[in-house]
Amino acid sequence: MNTEKGLTALVAAVSERRPPHAQFIQDAFRFLEPGERAEADAYISHIAADRSLEFLAESYETILDDTVKAQFFFMREGRYQFSRFEEVADSVYFNNEYMQRYMVGLAVTNYLWPNHVQIHRFFTETFPYDKQGSYLEVGPGHGLFLLQAMRKSRLSEFVGLDISAASLALTDEAVRAILPQARDRLRLIQADFLAESADDSKHDVVVMGEVLEHVEQPKAFLTRLRSRAADGAHVFVTTCINAPAIDHITLFSNEAEVEKLITQSGFSIQRQLAVPYFGKTLQQSVAARLPINVAYVLTP
Numbered sequence: 001m002n003t004e005k006g007l008t009a010l011v012a013a014v015s016e017r018r019p020p021h022a023q024f025i026q027d028a029f030r031f032l033e034p035g036e037r038a039e040a041d042a043y044i045s046h047i048a049a050d051r052s053l054e055f056l057a058e059s060y061e062t063i064l065d066d067t068v069k070a071q072f073f074f075m076r077e078g079r080y081q082f083s084r085f086e087e088v089a090d091s092v093y094f095n096n097e098y099m100q101r102y103m104v105g106l107a108v109t110n111y112l113w114p115n116h117v118q119i120h121r122f123f124t125e126t127f128p129y130d131k132q133g134s135y136l137e138v139g140p141g142h143g144l145f146l147l148q149a150m151r152k153s154r155l156s157e158f159v160g161l162d163i164s165a166a167s168l169a170l171t172d173e174a175v176r177a178i179l180p181q182a183r184d185r186l187r188l189i190q191a192d193f194l195a196e197s198a199d200d201s202k203h204d205v206v207v208m209g210e211v212l213e214h215v216e217q218p219k220a221f222l223t224r225l226r227s228r229a230a231d232g233a234h235v236f237v238t239t240c241i242n243a244p245a246i247d248h249i250t251l252f253s254n255e256a257e258v259e260k261l262i263t264q265s266g267f268s269i270q271r272q273l274a275v276p277y278f279g280k281t282l283q284q285s286v287a288a289r290l291p292i293n294v295a296y297v298l299t300p
């Protein structure tokens with residue numbers, strides 16, 4: 001009987017189902033630090049208990065296969081397949097079954113894709129653990145960043161705002177399962193961030209991971225984000241460049257394009273990280289239009 005649990009069990013299951021992919025995830029697994037494995041184990045064990053290990057493996061394969069398909073389109077056509085929110089909304093954000101698999105798969109990539117591991121580490125390293133006050137996250141999706149902020153910080157109130165009911169349900173479930181004592185400090189709001197008016201308060205930590213490439217008006221998102229940041233707030237934003245996915249509709253071609261939007265929205269960049277495509281430099285990735293992940297610590 002297989003008695004492995006958490007990420008170890010998932011890596012074993014995916015390796016068996018996808019032998020050509022086994023080396024990649026086994027190498028990534030070895031690169032993780034013990035704290036990261038413990039976090040991954042908590043999240044994966046919770047999903048496996050509520051659903052199954054097979055569901056986790058299928059979810060990971062969904063994001064793998066859909067990203068490869070989107071990459072082929074991008075290489076052929078030189079653009080993302082869709083450019084309007086309404087072209088992807090019903091099949092992705094409002095499709096409960098698909099969105100659950102997509103977000104659970106994406107959560108797993110935070111531990112098994114070296115580029116996502118590095119972005120996640122940058123979040124962890126730069127997080128202001130001693131800050132007090134409130135936390136806003138736009139687009140928590142799977143809920144991993146929010147969980148981490150709730151688990152480790154001195155912040156007392158947390159707000160998660162997402163357009164997708166499936167994302168909010170996953171975030172809610174994860175907090176209830178992993179940090180049940182903290183659930184009453186979390187408010188979840190289903191809304192389009194640009195249309196939302198229910199929560200116009202300011203926050204001391206503001207996080208928006210992997211949302212800008214999903215929206216038609218990234219500058220309006222950044223401007224709205226700045227309006228929600230209190231004086232001296234810690235703001236953490238990530239996005240990606242030349243990184244096709246089924247629902248990426250805004251294409252950034254280099255870091256300068258992202259940074260221009262950030263500074264035009266009134267933010268100052270305090271720290272930044274750019275993770276080039278595996279085995280390439282940043283310059284090579286830009287020239288060959290290969291994916292780059294970027295993350296920024298900003299002040300309003």
Ligand SMILES: C[S@@+](CC[C@H](N)C(=O)[O-])C[C@H]1O[C@@H](n2cnc3c(N)ncnc32)[C@H](O)[C@@H]1O
Binds near residue numbers: 138139141145209211
């Ligand atoms: C790719 S996920 C990001 C998950 C996580 N933050 C991360 O960094 O991996 C994008 C999330 O943004 C949400 N989202 C997309 N458009 C939005 C909008 N207009 N307003 C609020 N949330 C939105 C999606 O529903 C999804 O949960």
